[in-house]
Structure formats: C-alpha cells, structure tokens
Amino acid sequence: MDEVDIEIVADPELESPVLVEGLPGVGHVGKLVAEHLLEEKESELVRRVYSEYLPPQVSVEDDGTTELVCIELYALTLDEQDVLVLTGDYQAQDNAGHYRLTNAFLDTAEEFGVEKIFALGGVPTGELIEEYAVLGAATSTEFVDELEDAGVEFREDEPAGGIVGTSGLLLGMGGRRGFDAACLMGETSGYLVDPKSAQSVLEVLQDTLGFEVDFGSLEDRAEEMEEVVGKIEEMEAQQTAVASDDDLRYIG
C-alpha cells in the first residue's frame, strides 16, 4: 500500500463537474451537507482514498463486516450540474498528511475535469446562535463577488485563524494549481453537531449551483438537536451556580 492509495471504483464521464468537500470539522457542518446530498440524490461511488495518514482503523458495518477507514468520492447530478462529493469519517492525522491527501484529491479532481471547488465547513461563534450566516473565502476576487451575490458574507479578519485542514488546503493548494475554489463556512456554536448551519450552507450551494434538494431530513435532525439544546439550557437554568456556555461539550 502506498502512502496514499486511490482505488478506482468507477470512472464515469462527468460534464464540468464541481467538487464539493464535506469532511468532519466544526459542528460537522460540511459532513452533514455532503451526507444530505448523498441521501437525497442518486450517486455513484467513484473513488476510495486509503492512506497511512488516516487512523489505522476499520469500521464495523451493521452486517458485521469491516471497512478500512477511507475517504470517498461520489459522482452525482444536482439538477443539471455534475458534482463530485468528497466525504469520509476522518481527516488526515498530521500536517504532512493534510498536504499529501489534499494533493491526491486535487489530482483526482483534475482527472475528472473539475474546475471549481466548494470546501464546506463551520465557523465557531462560541455561543448558541439565532441567525445562521454563511461566511466565505475564495481563491479569486471574481469568485468572492459571485458568492457575495449569493448572500455569503465576507468579513474582515474572519475567520480569525484562517482556514485549516483539508478545506484550507483545497483553496491554498487548489488555487496554486489553477482551480477556482471557495470555502463556505456556516456559523455554528461549535459545541454541537449543527444541521441548521448545514442547511444555510446548503441553501447557498443551491443558489450558486442552481439546484434544489428536499430539506426534510435535515430539518428533522435540526429539531432533534434543538431538543438537546433545550434540555441543556434547562439544566443550566436549574444550576444556581454560575454556568457558562463553556461547559457545553461537543455532542453528536
């Protein structure tokens, strides 16, 4: 096995596909969007990316069989737009791994003729929020303008620490290789898996790519999470001792 080992599962012809990346991260926002698209639309698994930069681990499926940890690429069509969805349960576990895996993703994107990349994620606000703004960043001012028209917010000095991990490198390395890449970051408390934040990111994606998808299951998940949040707030209210939001843990 190579350091990064790409298994070709299928090799369909795609027409000017865009790459949509949704790996685990803050609020699992990106992953929720990717999963929702795969649930709602028919898709075809085209690549599995195995790597020693991923955890040495198998998952156990419901039928008792195992799958080696990997990152997967699916092909699907959103109305008329061909899309490659990149998702998985893990990101690379160290710096070099992030660079090398992202490089492999970009190689594959190139093979499929991708020119445009959307890296999806969440941006933590540190507090429970009402209005789910979507922050953006992109590799060119043209792309910034395009996204601004679609309601994406661009704020000075946000996100404060820049963008890290695969999403960051898809823009950083992708931009250097000539891709048009953007990162859409849904605001989220950062404490909870956040389907509402995922929904706002998905809305921007719909506007930009011109497709429609049913939000039902995402809304159901949002309601479940709201119940969780409600219970947490109740518990906090009951605690007469000072309870700060900081005590909340990441709950999924």
Place this chain on the structure above:
Amino acid sequence: MDEVDIEIVADPELESPVLVEGLPGVGHVGKLVAEHLLEEKESELVRRVYSEYLPPQVSVEDDGTTELVCIELYALTLDEQDVLVLTGDYQAQDNAGHYRLTNAFLDTAEEFGVEKIFALGGVPTGELIEEYAVLGAATSTEFVDELEDAGVEFREDEPAGGIVGTSGLLLGMGGRRGFDAACLMGETSGYLVDPKSAQSVLEVLQDTLGFEVDFGSLEDRAEEMEEVVGKIEEMEAQQTAVASDDDLRYIG
C-alpha cells in the same frame, strides 16, 4: 536496518495455515491467547520482525542477555491445523507504523500460503463482568455467518469506535488483499489483564479451527486475577466515600 526488517529464522512448509494474531491490547486478551497456545503446544520460531516503528528498546532476559524489541511469528500445529501465531510485547507506536508493519505481516502470511486470519483482542465494557461474550467482525458475510454458528456475537454499533491497531488493519488491509480475516474480541472490563476473557476467545478458536488445548494454566491465572479483583472490591467496600469503578487502574 530497514524501516521494517524481517529476519527469517526458519522456513517450514505449512499446509493451509491460518494466521492468529495476539498482540498487546485491551485486557491483554489477544496476547494471553497467543501465549497460551505457545505454552501448551510445541512451536517453531519462524520470523522476527524488527522495526523503527517499535520502541527503541531491549528487554533483559533472566540470564542477563538482551533482546531487541520485535514481533515474532511462530509455526505450530493445532491437532491437524497448521497455524502461524503472531505475537510480541509492543504494537507500532504511530499510525504509519501500524500500516507498514501490518503490510509486512500480510506479506509474510502470503509467503506461507495463509488464506485465513484471526485477529484476537478484547472489547472493554467498563464494568466487571460475569458472562464473557465474544464479539466478532469479519471481512465477508460468509465468515460472519461461520463465526455466528460458533457462538460469536455480532451486535449493531459494536464495538463502538470500530477496531484499531494491528487487529483492525489485518481485517482492513487483509480484506483488500484478498484474505479472509476476522476479529474475535472477548468482552472484558478493560481494567485488568483478563485470562477469563482470553479463555472464551480460545473456546471460539477451538470450535472454529477444530482443536483442543488444556486450559489449566489459564484457569490458574484467572483465579489469581479473581483474587486481585476480590481484594479491590473489598477495599472499595471499605471505603465509605463513594468509590466508582472508574478508580480502578489497569493491573497486570
């Protein structure tokens, strides 16, 4: 010395051997089974695997001589079944090491004509237990069925975090390379070296491979551990302050 350096100690002809892996892990269950087989049956050391992914360390034997840390492969026959037992005092110390060492183990298994692999381990329950169930996972539904017939339990969403380390990769990477591989995980508290859990795993292995081995020494060790457990419970009972099982440490 290469990153992974396999020393050929002997090269016997084996007939359709199965590989049984028992490296240190939860409850030392896998290692206890491997050690028990090597104690009870005549065996021949066939390979030593040295690697910079293992600790930079020698053990000191009773006669004052030293041995460089390594993982060993022994050949033995269980009634009519040829077996390669893989064991040692350490697993790889990082992610890449797990992938590369497991790859080397699979290369060696291939050389010996292995088609079937049993990775042994423990699954932590977090509490002292009465009935020692054996959980399973395998690379194919056929293997799952076969093990289910032998009393192995397959439960949805267990083990929760998947299977990590060498055991996980023997299934994950082994499956990709065409091996039939299964993981047998004895339930164990996770706090103690657990010979009882090892015994239940060994019973499944006996059923599946069709051999018999004396359990005497393992039962003796189990009794010793029970005394340890008994003393811990006594001590806990004496503590009037709330004492949770969480306070137990890993004792060997």
Place this chain on the structure above:
Amino acid sequence: MDEVDIEIVADPELESPVLVEGLPGVGHVGKLVAEHLLEEKESELVRRVYSEYLPPQVSVEDDGTTELVCIELYALTLDEQDVLVLTGDYQAQDNAGHYRLTNAFLDTAEEFGVEKIFALGGVPTGELIEEYAVLGAATSTEFVDELEDAGVEFREDEPAGGIVGTSGLLLGMGGRRGFDAACLMGETSGYLVDPKSAQSVLEVLQDTLGFEVDFGSLEDRAEEMEEVVGKIEEMEAQQTAVASDDDLRYIG
C-alpha cells in the same frame, strides 16, 4: 508539491546582499523588525516557500481571498546595502522541518550570493524591563568582535538554552556551509509583543549595515504596548491577592 516548494516570484540581481531573518518567536522581536523594514522601504517579493512542514492552513485577506501559508523572501536596499528579508507567520512545526526549511533558505541565499546572515529574535528575561540590551552570538570570533563594537552584548552562558529554531539553524547549518552568520537577540520580557526590543535590534542592524530607517511607526506600536502594560500593572496592583508576573499571558 514537494516537501519544500520554492516559488520563484522574481529574480533580481543583488550586490553582495545580506540575509535578514525575522520569523515569529519570543516577543515577536525578529518579525517586528522584518515587518518594519518592509513597511518603511520599497521591496520586491522574490520567493515564496511553501512546505508541508508549515501548518495546513490558508490566511484570509481583507478582500476575502486566501493565501496558502508560506515563508517569503523580499529584496530591498537599505541605503546602499542590498538585503534579503525572510519573514512569515509560522516556523516549521517539527524538528526535521526546521532542518529542511533552513536548508532551503540557505540554498536560496547562496543563489543570491549572500555571504552574511543576520538572524533576529528575542531573548526572554522573565520580567518587564527598562534597558533593552541586545545579546549576540555568531559563527566566528571576527563577527563576534564586529558586533561587540556595535554595542551587542556577549554574556557567558546566555542565552541559557542556546538558540533554537530557524535562527539557531541559520547559524548552525549556515556556519557549516561557510556563511558568516550572527544572531541578534533583543532582551524582552517574553510576555508581550515587544516593539521596543525590536527597535534596539534595529538600531544594531543600522549601525552594522550602515543605513537609517524611520522609527515612527515602531514607536507608536511601542506606546500602544506600554498602555497595555500599564493597564496590566494597574490591574495587578488592584488585586490584593498575591499576583506574580507569571500570571501574565502572551498578548499581541
């Protein structure tokens, strides 16, 4: 992308340039000096050094576009002295990375005909200070003498732990490759970004290289920091409980 990937942005002819390194470190002293020179003098970006030893990260500019983390080299002229300024937001993230990036910097310095290197940094005193001495170290006794004449202090057993990171290796590896290299370390508390310490380092550099630069903006920044320090001291005074300087955190 290679482990270290040097992008050639421009390739001007320079006359006996010196290399001035100012990467982040104690009190951000080196970086402050490098930034000040780039603000005050006209400069030309000549190299971008990308590397998987740097964080997997992009920064987001004010216009919403992203830049992959890198270390940059600028060419500028200080009065009559050609200078290459090396700066960036990050140093390498591990030991091997420090060695390999510094090696790449020295390769580039060689290409431009650099013979003399100034590595700039801060040395922590652990307390707020009045007089900002500049400590030195160099690859040859001749260079030590030259700097001593310029007011640099050389004290036995200081800095106590030697010099680490890029600055240390520019001297250590640079010296082995035949460069004349020196490290100028401004004394600083170590708790705060320290423009005053940067100013004393810059004064030494002026004397040694024979140039003049306006200190206005650095002095403004020093005043801002003094206000911060003043407020911290006030807050400490108000705390009747024992408050040690140790409680101060790194504030920028």
Place this chain on the structure above:
Amino acid sequence: MDEVDIEIVADPELESPVLVEGLPGVGHVGKLVAEHLLEEKESELVRRVYSEYLPPQVSVEDDGTTELVCIELYALTLDEQDVLVLTGDYQAQDNAGHYRLTNAFLDTAEEFGVEKIFALGGVPTGELIEEYAVLGAATSTEFVDELEDAGVEFREDEPAGGIVGTSGLLLGMGGRRGFDAACLMGETSGYLVDPKSAQSVLEVLQDTLGFEVDFGSLEDRAEEMEEVVGKIEEMEAQQTAVASDDDLRYIG
C-alpha cells in the same frame, strides 16, 4: 544535509578499540563518565554526527560563537586500551531517530574496527542510596560472566522496563550486527545528577579494560551534590507536613 550527517574530523588508526557511550540519561551517569574520561585523558575529536533527529539548536560557547547540536566521537588511550568515546548533549528526539542514529554510530564503530561496546547509564531506584551497585546486561552469556567477575550485578527482572534509547539499541542492534555489547547501569536515585554513581560505573570500566584514572574532580562534584542533597533533606525535615521523596525534582 542528510538525515544523519557524519563529519570526519580525524581518522587515526586505532588498535582494537572499544566504544564507550555516555549520552545524557538517568542521573546523567553515562555522560558524567564520558566527560570525566575526556577531562582526565588526552583525546582527539574524530567525528561529529549532525542530524535532523537532534534538536534544531545551536549552543553558544563562552567566546560568543555557536556550535550546531551534534554527537561527538573522541579517540583516546586508556593505559594500553584504545577507546572511542561517544557523547553529546542530546539523544535522538523520536523512535526512528534512535534507530537511525544508533545505526550510524555502529557504522562508524565498524570503520574503526570496534568489536566491543560499553553503553553507560543509570538505573533509577527512586530513593537516595548508600551503596552504589552497578547493574549489567550484555549481548552474550560470556560477556555477562566476564562482567559478573568484575563485580557487576545481574538481577532478574531488572531493569524492569528493559533498556531504552541509544544504550538499549547499541546492545539490540549492535548484537544483531555481531558486536559484543554490554550496558553498565549505575544505581542512582534518579532525582539528581549523580557523580557517585558515575564513579562506581567508572570503577567497573577500569577493572574490565585495565586502566586507571584519577577520581579527584568526580569526587569534588560528588561532594557538591551531597551538599545539595543535604540541604534538600534539611528542608524536608523542616516541613512538618508529610514530605515524600517524590517531591524531589531533577536537579543538576
């Protein structure tokens, strides 16, 4: 610069030299012995080993010049026995580094015709001690016997965790490559730099190699440390609250 970069400083002909390794470790015992030999006997620096597995760091000498961190090999003659002394301020910083540096040391030993290796170190007892026994381990039973005759103690299950780092690998890898190697471990509390422990190790080395060295400066250092220990014991006695030896820190 290579991962491991050996600079040939001198290349004297040595007659059946033994390698004596004294790198930093428990109680600095090995390093103290190596330093003492270099202080008392005339020696010639023969190799400097630079490596990215060592810290990215320079030391600053008393004259203000810098030296890149390295491990050094000196040639000297102890009465009639030619010796290579291996010492330095640091060991490798990770597992692979330990393996690769030790491999390079063994390559060099081979070049000089070394057949016998003494790895020196300390073994922590966890308490201040009166009688400084020297524990041993070796690559062959013959070497064990030889050392036992020289007063070295071989105890079952000691040292408990085996021998780690360069000392361990000189035996583990050295033994595999055909060297006769032994580890001499002076008992030491483990809390303090321990010249007394170094002296007992040195006595064994004298007996085994047949040479004599003045102990004066080592005894002076031992007296200084005893004063330190005395003060610590006094301070402990003054504390009416229970003060366990565990509170002692490593003091040099």
